[in-house]
Every structure is written in structure tokens, then in C-alpha cells.
Amino acid sequence: MINYSIAMRGVNTNLFEINQAKSRIKAAQAKGETPAAADVALVKTEKQHAFAVAQYAEVMTIEKFARHIATHGCVYSRADISAILYLAVDCMREMLLDGRKIRLGDLGDFSVALSSKGAETADKFTSANITAVNVVWDCGQEFKNLLTDAEFNLVASRAAQAALLKAIKSGSSVVDLNGTDGPSGDDEPTDPDGPSDPSDGSGTDDGNGSGTDDGADPGEGEVEQVFIGTSVNDQAMGSVSGMGSYDKGTAVTLTATANEGYRFVRWSDDVTDNPRTVTADVNGAAYTAVFEAVE
Numbered sequence: 047m048i049n050y051s052i053a054m055r056g057v058n059t060n061l062f063e064i065n066q067a068k069s070r071i072k073a074a075q076a077k078g079e080t081p082a083a084a085d086v087a088l089v090k091t092e093k094q095h096a097f098a099v100a101q102y103a104e105v106m107t108i109e110k111f112a113r114h115i116a117t118h119g120c121v122y123s124r125a126d127i128s129a130i131l132y133l134a135v136d137c138m139r140e141m142l143l144d145g146r147k148i149r150l151g152d153l154g155d156f157s158v159a160l161s162s163k164g165a166e167t168a169d170k171f172t173s174a175n176i177t178a179v180n181v182v183w184d185c186g187q188e189f190k191n192l193l194t195d196a197e198f199n200l201v202a203s204r205a206a207q208a209a210l211l212k213a214i215k216s217g218s219s220v221v222d223l224n225g226t227d228g229p230s231g232d233d234e235p236t237d238p239d240g241p242s243d244p245s246d247g248s249g250t251d252d253g254n255g256s257g258t259d260d261g262a263d264p265g266e267g268e269v270e271q272v273f274i275g276t277s278v279n280d281q282a283m284g285s286v287s288g289m290g291s292y293d294k295g296t297a298v299t300l301t302a303t304a305n306e307g308y309r310f311v312r313w314s315d316d317v318t319d320n321p322r323t324v325t326a327d328v329n330g331a332a333y334t335a336v337f338e339a340v341e
Contacts, residue, residue, distance in 0.1 A: 048196050049101040051203040054094040059279055061332040062314040064092050099291070101201055108132065142181065154186035159299055161323035178323045180299050270294040274324065275332035283308040283337035292326040299323050302335035311336045 058064055067085035074081040106114070112127035120127065138156060141148055148156040161178040165171035202210075213220065272294045276286040288300035301321040302310045312318045314334035324333065 047199050049103055049199050049201045050098045051101050051201055051206075052096050053099045053203070055097050055275065056092045056332070057095050057277070058092055059277055059334060060314075061092075061275060061277055062334050064088055065330055065332050098198075099203070101203065150186075152186040152188040154189060155184040157182050157184070159321050159323070161299075161319060161321075164318065178297055180297050180323055182299060272296075272326040272329045272331075274298055274300075274326055275330065276300060277332065277334045278302075279334060279336045283339075284310065284335060286333070286335045294326055296326045297323050298326050300333055300335075302337070304337050307340055308337045309340050311338050 056064060067088045070085050071081040071089065108131050109124075109128055112131060113124045115127050116122065116124045122130075138148055142156065142158050150156070159180050159182045160176055161180070162171075162176045165175055270293070271291045273291045274289060276289040278284055278286055282305065284302060284304040286300060286302050288298055290298075292298055299321050300313075300323075302313075304310050310320050313320075313322065314332075314336065320335075324331070
């Protein structure tokens with residue numbers, strides 16, 4: 047059973063510029079200044095649609111996963127399976143660093159992708175320009191799309207559950223959902239025992255899982271989640287992969303794929319690397335892939 051909540055997200059092709067305007071408005075308000083009229087007008091043009099956001103019910107550690115495997119008629123003990131899984135992780139890392147692509151049947155292919163700083167000419171480019179080495183998982187057929195076998199269950203977001211818990215602890219009969227799924231569409235995690243994180247006004251969902259993790263209160267002991275949004279200047283020209291919610295600080299690979307007759311030009315922030323790697327540090331950061339027709 048896959049739990050999901052509903053979040054409102056911006057769908058404008060200029061979402062990056064809108065989010066930048068929101069950041070400037072927020073900065074101006076923090077200084078007690080009046081936001082620029084152009085920024086306010088730009089934010090008002092944002093259009094939002096409702097989307098599903100997956101909410102995990104539990105974090106399966108490698109030990110829990112090994113125990114689960116052991117219950118499926120496996121002749122090996124949980125300890126044996128855990129040891130094999132740990133060894134597999136070490137060996138996969140070793141082989142990837144040795145320049146190998148790893149193909150694990152229906153699990154799929156594992157390879158590396160590089161991010162780098164551009165050099166003016168090829169002869170000026172050195173390995174020092176390489177800024178990140180990220181693992182790419184090209185999933186096998188069994189993982190391509192789980193839609194046909196999936197069952198879905200609509201739940202409240204983790205932020206909404208945290209707001210409920212806060213109300214219960216304070217003895218209140220009213221739950222304040224402002225800042226969770228309010229008009230702006232923000233879904234920031236709140237701390238039931240302290241101040242909530244300020245919303246960045248991005249109009250996106252943070253993607254935190256719902257329910258509890260090993261009995262913990264919603265939001266407690268969890269790594270902060272950051273949502274990265276992607277879009278294209280014209281959906282007929284191509285698509286982008288990489289949009290989703292990630293642990294804060296994670297290196298995320300974004301890949302722009304052009305349709306036949308078109309080519310990738312740049313990202314909305316003028317970066318031309320494709321694929322490119324970004325760090326999940328700002329909730330609601332958006333990247334638009336710009337394509338153009340091949341002449």
C-alpha cells in the first residue's frame with residue numbers, strides 16, 4: 047500500500063523566476079522593507095495544480111530489509127543476508143570507482159555521472175574541473191513502473207500530522223494547518239515542541255513521509271526533506287528527470303532529454319551541463335530545461 051498526500055505545486059514554465067521573486071519578497075519583508083512591485087506582480091501569475099506526493103510509512107534499514115528477506119523462505123539467516131548486503135554495497139562502490147557499469151538483472155544498471163565546471167577550451171579542461179561523481183540507477187523492467195501493481199491510500203502529510211500532535215499536546219481542540227497545506231501550498235515540517243521552520247513560499251510540497259517511523263512522532267528524528275522542481279520551456283520539445291523530494295544536502299542529478307527534432311540548450315539559470323548535479327538545500331528550488339528546434 048503506497049501512502050500519498052496531495053500538494054499544490056506551481057506549473058508555470060517560468061517557475062524558477064517566480065521562486066526567485068518569492069525569495070526577494072521574503073528577504074524584503076524580513077528587513078521591514080516593501081517588496082518590489084514587479085516581484086509581487088510576478089508571484090501573482092503563478093498557477094498551481096494538485097499533485098500526489100508519496101509518503102513513506104517506515105524507513106527500512108539494511109538490517110530490517112535482511113530480516114524481511116529471511117522471512118520469504120530463505121535458507122540463509124538474517125545475519126548472513128545482512129553481511130551479503132553490506133558486502134554488495136562495498137563491492138558496488140569499488141567497481142563504480144573502477145569505471146565499471148554494474149548490471150544486476152531486473153534490479154537494473156548502476157553507473158556514474160559526472161558534473162564539472164566548464165572550461166573555455168578542451169585543452170584547458172582538467173580533472174580538477176570535475177566537481178561531483180554521482181551514481182545513476184537505470185532501473186530494470188520490474189521497477190520501470192509499479193503502477194499496475196500498486197494500491198494507494200490517501201493520508202495527511204507529515205506536517206499536518208505534526209500540527210495535530212501539537213494541538214493535542216497543547217490541549218487545543220483546533221488544529222492550525224497554516225504553513226502546512228495552506229493557500230500557498232507549502233507543506234513544511236513543523237516541530238510540535240518548538241517553532242516551525244519558516245516557509246520559503248515556494249508553493250511546493252516537502253515530500254516528507256507520513257505516519258510514524260518505529261513509533262516516533264511525525265517529524266521527529268527525520269532528515270529534513272527538500273523538494274526540487276523541474277519543468278521545460280515547451281513540453282513538446284522534451285522532458286526532465288530528477289524532480290522529487292530528497293534528504294537535505296543530497297546531490298541530485300537532473301537530466302534533460304530532447305524529443306526528436308529538438309535539442310537541449312541550457313537550464314533556466316544559464317548552466318549548460320546536461321546531466322547536471324544540484325544540491326538539495328533550498329526547498330522549492332526549480333530548474334527549467336530550455337530546448338529549441340534543430341535547424
